[in-house]
Amino acid sequence: MGQGHVAVEGLRGLCRLLAPGATRDGMVARWPDAPVWPALVAQADAHRLLPALAATLIRHRLTDRLDDELVPLLEEVAAWNTGRNEGLRRQLLGLSRAFTGAGVVPVWLKGALALLPEDGPASGRMKLDLDVWVPSLDGQRRALEVLDRLGYGFAAEQMPLYADTQHYPAHFHPGEMARLELHRSILPARHHALLPPDAAADGIEWMDWEGTRIGRLDAPSRALCALAQCARPENSIRETSEVPLMKALDFAGRIHADFGGAVPEGLTERVVQAGWAGCTRPVFTLTERYFGIPSPLPADDRLVRALERGLRHPRWNLAVLAAGSVFGVRGRSLLRDPRRIAGAVRNHLAQLRTPRSHRPVE
Numbered sequence: 001m002g003q004g005h006v007a008v009e010g011l012r013g014l015c016r017l018l019a020p021g022a023t024r025d026g027m028v029a030r031w032p033d034a035p036v037w038p039a040l041v042a043q044a045d046a047h048r049l050l051p052a053l054a055a056t057l058i059r060h061r062l063t064d065r066l067d068d069e070l071v072p073l074l075e076e077v078a079a080w081n082t083g084r085n086e087g088l089r090r091q092l093l094g095l096s097r098a099f100t101g102a103g104v105v106p107v108w109l110k111g112a113l114a115l116l117p118e119d120g121p122a123s124g125r126m127k128l129d130l131d132v133w134v135p136s137l138d139g140q141r142r143a144l145e146v147l148d149r150l151g152y153g154f155a156a157e158q159m160p161l162y163a164d165t166q167h168y169p170a171h172f173h174p175g176e177m178a179r180l181e182l183h184r185s186i187l188p189a190r191h192h193a194l195l196p197p198d199a200a201a202d203g204i205e206w207m208d209w210e211g212t213r214i215g216r217l218d219a220p221s222r223a224l225c226a227l228a229q230c231a232r233p234e235n236s237i238r239e240t241s242e243v244p245l246m247k248a249l250d251f252a253g254r255i256h257a258d259f260g261g262a263v264p265e266g267l268t269e270r271v272v273q274a275g276w277a278g279c280t281r282p283v284f285t286l287t288e289r290y291f292g293i294p295s296p297l298p299a300d301d302r303l304v305r306a307l308e309r310g311l312r313h314p315r316w317n318l319a320v321l322a323a324g325s326v327f328g329v330r331g332r333s334l335l336r337d338p339r340r341i342a343g344a345v346r347n348h349l350a351q352l353r354t355p356r357s358h359r360p361v362e
Contacts, residue, residue, distance in 0.1 A: 004312035010039025011311060015290035018052055018249060020256035022292075024060045031065065041070070047245040048126045050074075051081035055124030078124065085114075085121030087177040092130060095150075095180065096212045099132075102146050107133040107204055107215035109186065109225060111250070116209055116216075126246065129170065133183040135201045140168075143182055147171050152180060186217070187228055193274035195224045219258040220267055226251040227271070231279040240282065241306040245290070248283065252291035261293060268296040 013032035016022065032040055044050040054074035057063050063071050092108070092115050099106045109131040114120050134140045152171040166188045170179040185197045203218035217225060229247045231240055255263055263284070271280050282303035284295035289304055 002312075006036060007039045007043070007311035008308045009033075009036045010041075011043045011307070012290070013040045014043050014047075014049065014053065015245070015249075018049060018056055019291045020249075020253045020293075021261055022056075024062065027060060027062060028065075034067075037067065037070070049244075049246055049249065050077050051126050052124035052246075052249070054078035054081075055122060078122070081124065081126060082122045084177060085123075085125070085127065088127055088130065089115040089121055091176045091178060093210055093212070095130070095132070096209065096214050098146050098150055099134075099143060100212050100214075102142050104134055104139045104142050104146065105206070105213050105215055106143070107135070107217065109133055109183065109217070110229070113216055113222070127178065129179045129181055131167070131181045131183060133186055135197065135204075140182065140184060144168070147180065147182070151175075186221070186225055191228060191232070191274075194228060194270065194276055195221060219254075220264070220270075223251065223254045223258065223263075223267055224270065226254045227280060227283065230283045231276070233276060233279045235279065237282065237302050237306050240279070240303055241310065248287055249291060251283070252287045252293045255287075255293050263293065263296040265296075271297075 009032070013030075013036055016030055017027055017032075041050070041053075044053045054077045057066070057074060058078055063074070066074070092112060096106055096108075108116075111125055111127040112130050112132070114123050114125040114127070132143075134143045150173065152173045154169040154171045166185045167181045167183040170181050172179050185192070186200055187195050200217055200221045203221055204215045205218055206213060206215050216222070226247070230243055230251055255261060259267075271277055277297060281295075281297045281300035284293075284297050285299050285301050286303050286307075287293040288295040288299075289301070
């Protein structure tokens with residue numbers, strides 16, 4: 001097998017192992033061949049899924065099927081990520097108590113939800129930051145005061161850049177594990193048709209966690225929020241194909257955990273009514289092919305093709321995607337600001353010289 005073919009088999013094998021509905025017997029029956037494992041691990045690393053792979057193999061008691069040199073590496077990765085997540089959980093709890101003490105009940109979003117169960121830190125989910133939503137403007141002001149009092153800071157020069165976004169500038173604390181993003185809304189205003197803030201607020205599930213009151217979105221809103229991390233109407237296939245598979249796995253996991261593995265009809269209707277069918281069809285097709293979640297819309301394998309073409313023929317893939325960008329939204333934005341064209345060309349030539357065939361853009 002050629003190197004590109006092995007890389008594709010590694011990607012597919014990784015996704016089969018991590019599919020939310022995968023069973024131990026099913027994993028064993030379709031166990032990747034030994035030559036594929038280096039590529040499989042490389043893909044897990046590239047897509048921020050190495051801790052998830054480690055946790056999955058340990059949980060299903062499958063490490064005895066691995067190369068002896070790989071087992072201690074995966075165990076160390078799992079332990080490192082668990083330790084980091086335990087720190088994040090403590091940070092999450094401290095922030096929750098500080099917010100509620102100021103009369104603000106935080107609504108935690110995205111990966112933060114994986115930290116809520118006691119065994120959540122060992123789940124294998126990597127987290128770079130914590131996202132919290134406070135629906136009211138007054139609550140946001142009080143939350144910002146809490147962050148300031150706790151010693152969280154942000155780069156003041158970044159404030160104008162975030163004036164019209166869904167969250168304030170990221171706040172950092174020198175003694176904490178992760179940055180915090182305080183959301184004005186869950187998605188940018190231009191995407192509220194998919195997940196309207198009022199509807200999301202009406203469906204918030206309030207709960208007592210470790211002695212403090214917090215909130216989370218209801219199941220349909222959680223799924224839509226996860227889907228929006230994988231696709232946006234203005235994105236080209238190139239931009240979507242550079243989203244780490246971790247985001248697609250998050251969406252697949254939501255559908256598996258909250259809806260028994262099938263996208264509910266109401267969620268599909270919302271996607272179509274919001275005008276998102278075109279950009280989500282490739283994502284639905286990917287989660288069906290890779291993670292076993294049946295697509296509720298007609299197949300569109302452009303995203304799968306782009307991912308796998310990038311592994312087989314990285315330079316050719318960059319040329320194809322660049323051509324698509326020229327005639328898409330990105331190309332039109334460059335024409336509106338021609339000063340950016342030279343930089344875009346330099347960036348493309350640099351990628352052609354050293355294509356990253358297995359690593360998505362950060």
